[in-house]
C-alpha cells in the first residue's frame with residue numbers, strides 16, 4: 001500500500017484554547033474509522049450532514065461530544081472519503097480526540113498532506129495548492145487578494161492558455177518532421193513565428209509579476225535610516241500604530257535592528273528600524289551601524305528620516321542603490337530649518353501624527369508605480385518557483401525562435417518548443433513533478 005492510500009488524521013485548527021477544535025480524517029477507511037470512534041457500527045454517517053456524536057477512546061471512555069460531517073469521495077477537499085469532527089477546543093481534549101482516531105487506524109498526517117492529496121486527485125493544480133498556503137500566510141489585503149485569485153485558478157488559466165497556443169505551434173512544426181523532404185515554407189514560418197512570439201510575450205508579462213509576487217509574499221523590506229535622534233523609532237511606532245520600539249531623547253538609543261510587519265494601503269511591509277548613522281567609538285553602536293548598512297543593502301524601500309529642525313547634514317548619506325527612496329522630514333511640529341524650505345521631502349510629525357497618512361500614500365506609490373501587475377483588478381503575482389519555470393520557458397522559446405529564423409531543420413525547433421512546453425507544464429504541475437511535490441507541501445502547516 002502506498003503512503004497516499006493510507007488514511008490520515010490531523011488537528012486542522014490551531015492548537016491551543018479555542019471555542020472549537022476540528023479534527024480531519026481523510027483516506028479510504030475514514031468512514032469506518034469514524035464508525036469505530038463514534039461507536040456507530042451499522043449506522044454510517046450520511047454525507048454532508050452534521051450529526052451529533054460522541055468520541056470514544058479504545059477503552060470506551062467518552063472523550064468529547066460534538067458534530068461530525070462526512071464527505072464522500074470524490075466530493076471532498078482531498079477527493080477522498082473525509083470525516084471532520086468539531087469538538088471542544090482545549091489542547092488536551094483535542095489531543096485525546098486525535099489519538100482516538102489514530103488508535104482506530106489512521107496515521108498522523110504530514111504538513112500539507114491533505115492539500116497534496118487534493119492535488120494528486122485533481123481537485124486543484126499546483127498553483128492553487130500553493131495559493132492555499134499563500135492565503136493562510138497573507139499579511140495584508142493585497143496579499144490576500146492575490147492568493148484568492150490564484151486559488152480561484154487565475155494563474156492556472158493564464159498558463160493553460162499559453163500552453164494551448166504553444167501546443168498548436170509544436171503540432172505544426174512536428175507535422176513537418178513527418179515529411180523530411182519538405183522545408184517549412186516562408187509563409188508558414190512567419191505564422192508560426194508570430195504565434196510563438198505571442199506566447200513569449202505572455203510569458204514575459206507573467207515574469208513581470210515576479211517582483212510584486214515576492215513583495216506580497218515576503219513583505220516590502222522598508223528600512224528607516226538616518227542620523228541618531230531623527231525620530232526613526234518614533235516613525236516606526238507611528239506607522240505601526242503602537243509603541244513597538246524604544247524612543248528617547250538620547251541619541252544612539254536604537255542599537256539593534258528592530259522589525260515589525262505592518263500593512264500600508266493593503267501592502268505588506270517589513271518595517272525595519274535601525275541604529276542612527278554617525279561616527280562612533282562605541283563597539284556596540286558600531287555593530288548596530290554595520291547592521292543598518294546591511295539592512296539598507298537588502299532594502300526594497302529606504303526611508304531617510306531627518307530632523308527638520310536641524311540644517312542638512314554635511315556628511316555623506318548612506319548608499320541605498322537598488323531601493324526606492326523617500327525623504328521624510330520629521331518634527332515639523334517644531335518648525336522647519338530655513339535650509340529645508342522648498343526642498344523635496346514628506347513633512348511629518350510623529351508627535352502630532354501630521355503627515356503620516358500622506359507618507360503611507362507615498363510609500364504605496366513608491367512601491368507600486370510603474371508596474372502593470374498592481375494596476376489591474378486581477379492581481380496575478382507569480383512566486384519564485386513559477387518564476388524559475390517561466391524563465392526556462394522563455395529561454396527555450398527564444399532559442400526556438402532563433403532556430404526557426406535561421407531556417408534550420410524543424411527537429412531542432414521542435415526540441416526547443418518541447419522544452420518550453422514542459423517548463424510551462426511544471427508551473428501547474430501537469431508534467432512529472434513528483435520530486436518537487438515534497439518540497440512544496442513540506443512548507444505547509446499541519447492539518448491543511
Ligand SMILES: Nc1nc2c(ncn2[C@@H]2O[C@H](COP(=O)(O)OP(=O)(O)OP(=O)(O)O)[C@@H](O)[C@H]2O)c(=O)[nH]1
Pocket residue numbers: 227228229230231232233234235246247248249250251252253254255274275276277330331332333334348349350351352
Ligand atoms: N517634537 C517632536 N519630537 C519628536 C518627533 N519625533 C520624535 N521626536 C523626539 O525625538 C527624540 C528621538 O526620537 P527617536 O524616535 O528615539 O529617534 P531615533 O531616530 O530612533 O534615534 P536613535 O535610535 O537614537 O537613532 C525623542 O525624544 C522623541 O520624542 C516629532 O515629530 N516631534
Ligand SMILES: [Mg+2]
Pocket residue numbers: 232233234245246247253254273274
Ligand atoms: Mg531609534
